[in-house]
Amino acid sequence: MGFDQPTPIQELAIPVILKGKDLIACAQTGTGKTAAFILPVLHKIAQSGSSKLNTLILAPTRELAIQIDQQIQGFAYFVGISSIPIYGGGDGIIWEQQKKALESGAELVVATPGRLIALLAGGKMDLSSLQHLILDEADRMMDMGFSDDILKIVNYLPKDRQTILFSATMPPKIRQFSMKILQNPEEITLAVGKTAEGVTQSMYSVYDEQKEELVRQILSQKNYEAVIIFASTKEKVKALYKVLRKDFDVQAFHSDLEQIEREKIMADFKNRQVKILIGTDIISRGIDVVGIELVINFDTPGDPEDYVHRVGRTARADKEGEAITFVNPKDQRKFERIEQLIGMKVPQVQLPESLGKGPEIHISKSSKSEGKEQFSKKKKTKKKPSGPRPNQADDVKKQASASSPATPKPSTEQSTPKESTPSRFGQRRNVIDD
Numbered sequence: 477m478g479f480d481q482p483t484p485i486q487e488l489a490i491p492v493i494l495k496g497k498d499l500i501a502c503a504q505t506g507t508g509k510t511a512a513f514i515l516p517v518l519h520k521i522a523q524s525g526s527s528k529l530n531t532l533i534l535a536p537t538r539e540l541a542i543q544i545d546q547q548i549q550g551f552a553y554f555v556g557i558s559s560i561p562i563y564g565g566g567d568g569i570i571w572e573q574q575k576k577a578l579e580s581g582a583e584l585v586v587a588t589p590g591r592l593i594a595l596l597a598g599g600k601m602d603l604s605s606l607q608h609l610i611l612d613e614a615d616r617m618m619d620m621g622f623s624d625d626i627l628k629i630v631n632y633l634p635k636d637r638q639t640i641l642f643s644a645t646m647p648p649k650i651r652q653f654s655m656k657i658l659q660n661p662e663e664i665t666l667a668v669g670k671t672a673e674g675v676t677q678s679m680y681s682v683y684d685e686q687k688e689e690l691v692r693q694i695l696s697q698k699n700y701e702a703v704i705i706f707a708s709t710k711e712k713v714k715a716l717y718k719v720l721r722k723d724f725d726v727q728a729f730h731s732d733l734e735q736i737e738r739e740k741i742m743a744d745f746k747n748r749q750v751k752i753l754i755g756t757d758i759i760s761r762g763i764d765v766v767g768i769e770l771v772i773n774f775d776t777p778g779d780p781e782d783y784v785h786r787v788g789r790t791a792r793a794d795k796e797g798e799a800i801t802f803v804n805p806k807d808q809r810k811f812e813r814i815e816q817l818i819g820m821k822v823p824q825v826q827l828p829e830s831l832g833k834g835p836e837i838h839i840s841k842s843s844k845s846e847g848k849e850q851f852s853k854k855k856k857t858k859k860k861p862s863g864p865r866p867n868q869a870d871d872v873k874k875q876a877s878a879s880s881p882a883t884p885k886p887s888t889e890q891s892t893p894k895e896s897t898p899s900r901f902g903q904r905r906n907v908i909d910d
Contacts, residue, residue: 538563729755
């Protein structure tokens with residue numbers, strides 16, 4: 477398949493999985509996490525010679541479940557191992573097909589939690605032979621409220637199993653949840669909250685009424701072959717689609733579409749029959765399309781981790797790409813938190829003269845002392861009190877980047893920041909490198 481060398485997450489995770497140890501693995505999107513857990517599991521199944529259900533993989537969205545199943549088919553083509561995707565959103569015919577596929581048997585099942593619970597409740601699955609439970613995009617599943625569903629599923633599984641948790645970010649809630657289902661796990665953490673090195677990032681300070689024309693001008697600069705535009709709601713996705721379809725080869729991707737429509741749009745995008753895809757964060761994960769040249773954040777994502785996943789759609793597999801974010805006045809604080817998470821200042825690009833001026837960017841006193849530009853709604857900032865303030869985070873999680881697969885242990889201890897003043901951003905929801 478053209479794999480010459482393992483990526484860092486593959487090099488570190490594969491030996492741990494082959495040893496049968498539970499694992500928490502955290503690495504930025506686009507680094508080959510799927511192969512990191514699929515390849516060693518396929519190796520173990522091939523060695524065992526068993527044809528019983530061996531591995532259950534849970535994914536947050538149907539798109540990601542389908543993608544993982546397709547990758548398994550590619551990896552397992554010559555070893556006679558089969559997989560079944562189980563997901564909702566289809567009609568009664570798809571439901572019956574999934575049940576029949578389970579009855580016929582497969583070594584791996586890739587499922588979304590909701591549909592899997594329905595099958596388990598109906599007594600359609602025998603999980604007694606299961607040896608591996610893999611949670612992919614665990615942070616996304618937590619965000620979507622699947623934690624209780626996952627715990628229900630775990631109750632159906634044998635206790636003597638290997639549990640593997642993969643995630644692109646590692647907020648405290650993921651670490652706490654992992655302790656409920658993993659036993660003495662090893663931990664691998666690579667560049668948590670960082671974007672891929674091949675991504676060129678920039679931002680525009682804009683008013684909402686300037687966004688549509690700015691998108692037009694950006695898309696007109698060159699003949700892009702693959703672009704994803706992220707909007708905050710499906711209503712905005714539909715509205716922007718109506719505007720852009722007159723001049724560009726574009727499709728809208730949102731939850732109101734039937735499953736068969738979503739699959740066709742995604743297939744057309746992968747085959748370059750559709751060049752521009754507009755969607756919500758539903759496509760920020762679970763889309764493994766090599767060669768996406770440009771990602772545009774039409775709206776600034778509300779969660780810093782979502783920015784990492786959106787930007788991670790480009791510059792995959794060591795390719796290069798570009799990510800542009802539109803920041804309006806009300807989203808300025810959101811973008812501050814994004815820059816804090818990714819550990820860099822995103823360069824601002826001036827608006828084209830035809831669009832007029834955008835909102836001004838101000839530099840707060842604290843940012844000047846650090847040599848960093850920051851957004852602020854107020855031009856002046858009050859002097860910080862000398863003592864600690866309530867409801868402020870004095871600590872950040874310290875993550876040690878794994879340099880070898882040798883028994884790194886999970887740590888929930890907090891380290892004291894280098895500066896004694898409390899964080900200006902309040903209680904941190906995410907984990908960053910120190």
